[in-house]
Amino acid sequence: MPITTTRRRLLAGSAAALAFPHLARAQGAAKPRLTAISQWSAGSDGAAITALGKKFEEKGGVWQHSPVPGFTTEMMNKLRAQIMAGDPPACSQLKGPEIAAWSKIAPTVNLDALVAAAGYEKVVAPDLAKLHKPGGKWIALPLQIYSTNMLFLSKRAMDKAKADKVPVTWADFNDLAEKMKAGGVASPIANGGTRPDDGQKFEAALAGISPLAYRAAIMNLDKKALEGPEIKAAFAQLRKIADWMDPNVGAQHFSTNLKRFIDGDMGMMIMGGWAQGVLRNAGFKLEDFMITPGPSDNGKPVFLLNADAFIFWQRKEADLQAGQTLMAQLVMDPAIQTMYSQITGSIPVRTDVDLSGEGWSDGQRTTAKALKDAIASNQAVLSMAHNMAQENGMTAAMIDVITEYVKNKSIKPEQAATRLAEAVEGAR
Amino acid sequence: MSNAAAMRPGRPALPEWVRRLPEYLMIWVPLLLSAAHLVSFSLWTIWISFTPSTLVPVTGWVGFRNYTAVAASRNWQIAFDNLLLFGSAFVLLSAATGLILAILLDQRIRGENVLRSIFLYPLAVSFVVTGTVWSWLLNPGLGIQKLVHDLGWTSFKFDWLIDRDMAIWTIVVAAIWQSSGFAMALFLAGLRSVDSDIIKAAQIDGAGPVRTYRRIILPSLWPITITVVVIQLQFAISTFDLVRALTNGGPGIATQLPALVVYDLMFQRSLLGRGAAAAVLMLLILLAVLLPYAAWRYIQRRRAAHA
Numbered sequence: 001m002p003i004t005t006t007r008r009r010l011l012a013g014s015a016a017a018l019a020f021p022h023l024a025r026a027q028g029a030a031k032p033r034l035t036a037i038s039q040w041s042a043g044s045d046g047a048a049i050t051a052l053g054k055k056f057e058e059k060g061g062v063w064q065h066s067p068v069p070g071f072t073t074e075m076m077n078k079l080r081a082q083i084m085a086g087d088p089p090a091c092s093q094l095k096g097p098e099i100a101a102w103s104k105i106a107p108t109v110n111l112d113a114l115v116a117a118a119g120y121e122k123v124v125a126p127d128l129a130k131l132h133k134p135g136g137k138w139i140a141l142p143l144q145i146y147s148t149n150m151l152f153l154s155k156r157a158m159d160k161a162k163a164d165k166v167p168v169t170w171a172d173f174n175d176l177a178e179k180m181k182a183g184g185v186a187s188p189i190a191n192g193g194t195r196p197d198d199g200q201k202f203e204a205a206l207a208g209i210s211p212l213a214y215r216a217a218i219m220n221l222d223k224k225a226l227e228g229p230e231i232k233a234a235f236a237q238l239r240k241i242a243d244w245m246d247p248n249v250g251a252q253h254f255s256t257n258l259k260r261f262i263d264g265d266m267g268m269m270i271m272g273g274w275a276q277g278v279l280r281n282a283g284f285k286l287e288d289f290m291i292t293p294g295p296s297d298n299g300k301p302v303f304l305l306n307a308d309a310f311i312f313w314q315r316k317e318a319d320l321q322a323g324q325t326l327m328a329q330l331v332m333d334p335a336i337q338t339m340y341s342q343i344t345g346s347i348p349v350r351t352d353v354d355l356s357g358e359g360w361s362d363g364q365r366t367t368a369k370a371l372k373d374a375i376a377s378n379q380a381v382l383s384m385a386h387n388m389a390q391e392n393g394m395t396a397a398m399i400d401v402i403t404e405y406v407k408n409k410s411i412k413p414e415q416a417a418t419r420l421a422e423a424v425e426g427a428r
Numbered sequence: 429m430s431n432a433a434a435m436r437p438g439r440p441a442l443p444e445w446v447r448r449l450p451e452y453l454m455i456w457v458p459l460l461l462s463a464a465h466l467v468s469f470s471l472w473t474i475w476i477s478f479t480p481s482t483l484v485p486v487t488g489w490v491g492f493r494n495y496t497a498v499a500a501s502r503n504w505q506i507a508f509d510n511l512l513l514f515g516s517a518f519v520l521l522s523a524a525t526g527l528i529l530a531i532l533l534d535q536r537i538r539g540e541n542v543l544r545s546i547f548l549y550p551l552a553v554s555f556v557v558t559g560t561v562w563s564w565l566l567n568p569g570l571g572i573q574k575l576v577h578d579l580g581w582t583s584f585k586f587d588w589l590i591d592r593d594m595a596i597w598t599i600v601v602a603a604i605w606q607s608s609g610f611a612m613a614l615f616l617a618g619l620r621s622v623d624s625d626i627i628k629a630a631q632i633d634g635a636g637p638v639r640t641y642r643r644i645i646l647p648s649l650w651p652i653t654i655t656v657v658v659i660q661l662q663f664a665i666s667t668f669d670l671v672r673a674l675t676n677g678g679p680g681i682a683t684q685l686p687a688l689v690v691y692d693l694m695f696q697r698s699l700l701g702r703g704a705a706a707a708v709l710m711l712l713i714l715l716a717v718l719l720p721y722a723a724w725r726y727i728q729r730r731r732a733a734h735a
Binding site (some may be wrong): 072074076079080083084101102104105192193246248249250251252391392393396397399401404405406407408417426 | 487
């Protein structure tokens with residue numbers, strides 16, 4: 001039977017390729033191919049990764065991206081299934097401490113040589129770099145950065161409050177909110193009602209009050225810091241913010257209320273830089289709102305880092321390995337990062353990209369400058385609400401306490417602080 | 429049908445088991461497959477609940493640690509209390525609504541078919557759609573409250589959706605809207621199956637309609653009532669998509685239900701062991717409902733056999 005013979009020959013051939021990968025590579029026959037999964041399927045995220053795929057193909061690669069739309073956790077379910085089946089994608093979206101956690105369940109690719117060749121380590125924020133090299137080796141590469149504590153100000157609400165100064169500290173912020181309320185802005189704080197929304201308001205409050213306390217309590221889970229006065233102060237500030245929100249938003253997504261924000265019916269929004277892309281996609285003009293770093297009591301910007309990244313899973317196939325090399329080079333390339341961030345509204349991971357040119361917005365320039373300043377003053381910290389500071393289980397335990405506090409006005413700041421410390425102990 | 433074919437003259441009769449082969453295949457293959465599926469995955473989940481699994485299933489033994497952790501968590505305690513409240517309120521109210529609708533429809537009214545379709549229609553809508561629609565209707569800033577305000581009654585207040593103590597009732601309301609038509613259909617079938625001779629006899633004896641219902645028709649409905657209650661209860665215990673779309677467990681964590689906690693532990697927090705423990709606890713709650721029902725059915729059948 002001729003078919004069997006062919007199949008047998010094929011099998012023998014691939015067995016040889018497996019046994020002698022250098023041989024396969026030496027033949028130069030392997031055309032770079034990349035299997036990738038991510039949650040980015042639509043909107044600016046989908047457009048950005050499609051553009052990245054085009055670049056990959058321009059370099060002679062075969063781009064096989066399978067998006068899993070929905071929450072990040074749904075993408076993780078697919079990743080989990082593929083890993084357990086012994087067939088991980090060559091590359092997948094993953095971020096924060098999850099990189100370290102997942103790297104324990106399947107072998108990853110050591111990217112140290114590629115990172116060194118690109119000189120990438122020098123241009124990445126140190127806290128961020130640490131997340132992508134658990135155990136000291138680069139296994140994942142950050143792709144783009146958002147700050148989760150940017151402050152968006154509605155121009156019309158500012159007019160109603162007769163204010164033109166951008167708030168710097170929390171005292172300024174509270175002052176402005178009062179003025180807005182007095183000036184007829186129905187809800188000085190624009191917000192959604194999702195769990196990360198509530199988490200974001202808390203982390204913005206705590207990091208703005210004391211980046212040191214944030215680092216100790218939230219990032220290092222230091223017991224004393226968790227019981228410290230800064231946590232109570234942050235909960236007290238969070239109560240003020242909650243009182244200025246529109247209670248009717250229920251469990252809505254923040255984007256539901258963007259029109260009211262632009263109309264000046266809502267005044268300020270503490271949100272990640274991605275809101276800029278959402279606002280632009282919804283057809284609002286850049287001159288209708290202002291973007292500034294979130295309030296910081298010491299006057300220097302505090303940057304709550306959220307970074308998307310790709311992790312590279314070990315594969316034996318020569319074409320996938322070549323694809324991984326090409327992908328890694330592309331992700332670190334300043335031109336690619338520029339292209340990607342200009343589509344999504346984020347800022348590049350590389351701190352040496354010049355944002356003065358066309359294609360960048362003022363909001364992006366402000367964000368990039370805030371990152372640079374925050375790194376200089378050691379005030380660039382990792383976002384808890386967006387799963388950068390802790391693994392999912394710990395983050396969820398903290399947000400349980402925070403979201404209940406936001407919605408239940410009978411809980412005192414002291415009680416909330418105690419509950420937060422207890423929740424951390426329970427999830428450890 | 430197969431009997432008729434076998435009786436046809438001029439053809440040798442096939443052996444019994446060959447003739448009945450399609451029936452066996454039709455019944456046993458799906459039954460065995462689904463039983464194997466159900467049993468094997470249940471056993472697998474029970475096993476996982478005793479392991480320290482987090483991101484992926486691992487072997488190992490942690491005893492009841494996952495169970496104590498789940499039972500001690502605020503999320504589970506709130507979910508369990510909510511289940512008691514939601515389960516009893518939903519089952520009683522949906523059965524009552526269904527019964528009233530069925531009695532009203534039973535009055536030989538015109539357009540019964542149309543009305544019956546209307547009442548049954550919500551059942552054809554998925555829970556996600558139900559939840560989303562009600563989340564807009566019940567939102568005070570957009571739905572019913574705003575409508576009444578716009579009509580001029582500005583002191584009207586209906587903000588259950590964002591009220592921590594009342595939010596669970598919004599789920600009750602939406603669930604009743606969705607499934608009272610189902611209870612109605614079962615009750616209606618029950619009402620129609622009451623022997624008309626008995627009813628006529630009662631009427632001849634001078635019993636009015638209220639008395640006829642109370643003394644004759646309703647007592648004969650109670651086996652159906654139990655069926656309705658059991659079916660609705662197991663729906664209540666496994667409620668997931670409705671809450672997820674309507675309140676997503678909020679405000680805060682005020683409307684958590686066990687199924688949400690299981691999903692949250694397994695897939696949001698990547699704690700497979702604890703999620704499995706919560707799932708097993710849910711199974712136990714379900715058994716607490718189904719076992720008495722099975723026992724009752726068994727007693728009924730024995731009584732019928734003896735009679």
